[in-house]
Amino acid sequence: MVVNMINRVREQRPLIHHITNAVVMNFTANGLLAFGGSPIMANAKQEVADVTRLSQGLLLNIGTLHEDQVEAMILAGKAANEIGIPLVLDPVGAPATRYRSDACQRILQEVKPTVIKGNAGELAHLVNQDVETKGVDSTGEADHEAIVRLVAEKYQTGVVCTGEKDVGCMEDEVFVNETGHPYLAQITGSGCLLGSLLTASLTVEGNPEDHLMATLSHYGRAAEEAAAHPDVEGPGTFIPRFIDALAMEVET
Template sequence: MNLELLREERPLVHHMTNEVVMNFTANGLLAFGGSPVMAKEPEEVEDIASVAGALVLNIGTVRKEDIETMIKAGQAANKAGVPVLLDPVGAGATSFRKNAVQRIVDEVDVAVVKGNAGEIAALADIPLNVKGVDADESGDAEEIASRAAGKLQTLVVVTGETDVISDGQERLTSSHGTPLLGSITGAGCLLGSLMAACMSVEKDHKKAALFALEFYNRAAERAAKKVGGPGTFIPHLLDELGKADG
């Protein structure tokens, strides 16, 4: 994974994402080296998705009408050879969200599905306690990732104390980060954005996902050493994302 190339190209990442965290996501991606666009108007999503470096579909604040538009954008991205990352926020919380994700993966060729243990477990029909978008972390993340990858036939990333990447055959793990990431809104959403940016320049999506995970979590570790709490953590995290060392 070539970060220098990414920052030279500044890939356009098309987001159809969680409205709660759009600003944070955009600022984080800009600091990292990408170029964000937030667009979900049905009349333009095909045009933008087809010229972007990557497409992020995040169901954090999804409405019924958004699902059709996400599928429309995803199919346009597929035709143009643009990688699609799906973030199934809260998929284990309601049947509406789970069904929305199922429709997207049925109708769009998704390159990567990234979520916490509860979200990914729900997609693999593995019982796990879920509260809103948070999950019980007691499940076996490696098993969850492998089973979900096999069922969805795509690369799966399970985030948690230990992050797991699986294509159903091979598994990669990473154990960096800080508890402060769980104290701010949108930490996972921003991670998905960075992964998508990496996928735009690195065709091996396992390598792209692992690089984004480790760069992001190590930047968070450095930021955490400089702050007293979540309020000051965010600006320091943005600063660290702009540095060359991950």
């Protein structure tokens, strides 16, 4: 499953349009290239719809949000829906401020995502549940399976909840990924990059649930591989090894 999906991505090199967190654009672009996709990042509302129509997938990430960007996301999202390409929404820090919360609802009222990806606090907020957060991070206890089911039902979409274990829901089927490493929680943008790779995986033919699970598994295994490298001493030395590991050949 993992081999087939990743090989298809690498053969097709899907162009993924990102309207994303300015803090992590370079890391996201390099990570997607290593995985096998091709990044493009356009934010001007005057061109986002046109860029989306040239692309095979769209990622909307509200990490460094502003009003023009919300408008751009809606325009790009509508274009993605019109041409039928996968769209992943990452509601980064949605519970942190009223502005972010309202922006998420505006986007979700206008745009139909294929998958919503976030941590437990972000996803719980979308369904009016309370999970403790600190900034953009989820810090409280939560029933991840219950949360993904609630979000999937409310928005009629696939859902991925990231954490020590990743829990997803697609077409009423819940799946769990247990690969990964604690260093992922100690670097900026690990979740943002994951959203990009999930978008790329959804562009290839096959079962979307299988593609999401395969991506989560590969991402976690790449983190494990990178952390085990003898020259990795902490989060700083982990990052380049992690990018390398995302590009590794996948074994059957």
